[in-house]
Amino acid sequence: MLAWLVRRLLALAATLLVASAVIFIVLEVLPGDPAIVMLGIEAREDTLAALRAELGFDRPPLERYLGWVAGFFVGELGQSHTYAVPVVGLVTERLRVTVPLAFSAFALATLVAIPLGTFAAMRRGRAGDWGVMAFSQLGMAVPNFWIGILGILVFAVGLGWLPAGGFPGWSQGAGPAVAALVLPALALALPEAAILSRVTRSAVLESLGADFVRTARAKGRGEGGVLTRHVLRNALIPMTTLMGLQFTILLAGSIVVENVFSLPGLGRLVFQAVIQRDLIVVRDVTMLIVAFVVVVNFAVDMLYVLIDPRPQAAA
């Protein structure tokens, strides 16, 4: 067990190291001169030299890379060129939008999908199953940003119930802030709920047909007990993989949806940094997102052990 954990941790560290090298090389080595990328080819030589000196681009790449990675360990990221403030401050501020958005979308998708998928599996081949599967097929096909646009069309432009975009901040009280997040969370959640309900359905179906379910029934356990203690518990294994994956998809998806609703979140920060060629912000925020994805995948592996001790032997 311990050896397995150490191996997994080493793999995690290796993945993070390689990923950070990839980001650094793509942004600061491949383009030749990052200062030209940031200021454009028409920039004057003295302006370029000033920027190189300001951001340390005049130092050798390896030294810059090591300095950047070391900064991550002490919570010191770079300085945004556009905003002229430390990236750490920008990120913490933007997380106040992205974290509630991603969490509420995740909760919404899970709360809708697990009951729906279980219901469909219990009613296999009947109208209820067909309905859920139709919802799932449609939900998977519809892009989240289009759901957002349609939501704005109906609930903001048409009915005027919810804001069409923007974020008032949490200082105005929770009401307006929550109202601003309703449509974005729905837009993010719906496609994910569609996929998760489908996977839940097939996982539950597989569990329902297993011998241990027949045994539990034969031993006289009620249907409710069979469902929660045996069927769902075993179905959780494939569902956890997907849910871990989905949480990272939601974070990446928020890049698009935050832009639909002009929400000042992490996704909009990195998108605008790309447009403004603020390479420092792009570098730091992409690394944070990638690190998050890697850590969530690791956490999912850990969760497996809790839900089902079997895979670690195989791994």
Added chain:
Amino acid sequence: MIAPRRRRPVGRLAVGAAIAAVIVLLAMVSLVWTPFPADRMAISVRLQGPSALHWLGTDQFGRDVLSRLMVGARNSIAVGLLAVGIGLAVGTALGTWAAARRGWVDGIVARLADVIFAFPLVVSALLASAILGPGVVNPVLAIGIFNVSVFTRVSRAAAMQVWGLEYTRAALAIGKGPLRVTLDHVLPNIAPVLIVQATASFAIAVLVEAALSYLGLSVRPPAPSWGRMLFDAQTLMALAPTLAIFPGLAIALAVFGLNLLGDGMRDALDPRLADTARREV
């Protein structure tokens, strides 16, 4: 007993294939004919709703929406084909190589797939755009590289299974090399899995390309793309709500068709594949 169970998959396959075929056909027709030239502006007829002349209406410059959707389909299909092609070619080569060699090769290939997998699609597209600027190469690169990791994993796992079977060992015993065995026995056996994955990945490519062109990171205007049409429509929603409907319907229909096609093919070619293998963005 068996007949009714087989009918639904075939139905899905047929419906999916029909939808995909119609979209491909429209894209191909647009090479030689569209109702109006896709880029022709006519301010006098701007922002019109659907009519007998302009079936799906006109946009803010009076351009015909149907014509632009048809030309935009080419963009989605091209990005899908290239991105899936890159993933299929490179990923399958890596995955089958890892399965044939095992040991350190397998270890390195698995780590490589892990690293690629750590980059969400939109994030890699943003990275590409940060240094290349907007352009259709961004989605192709980002989705293509991501697909390399998807196809590496899928082909590696499937090839490992085939390597565990007796006939591959028999082939080795009669003196075939690992490459020969891979070409003669492994690849034909894992082809169904790869075809199913390619269809699912194509659907994802269409979705992601639409998202990237919505963000303005894919094809540059005035070339039409479904995602960018939605972006343009968003500012005009109060005036012309239909502009925000049709491009979205086109994306959803294409993805719906490809998903059905993938499901149908999976059921027809490899019923053992679980739903979990389907979508890995």
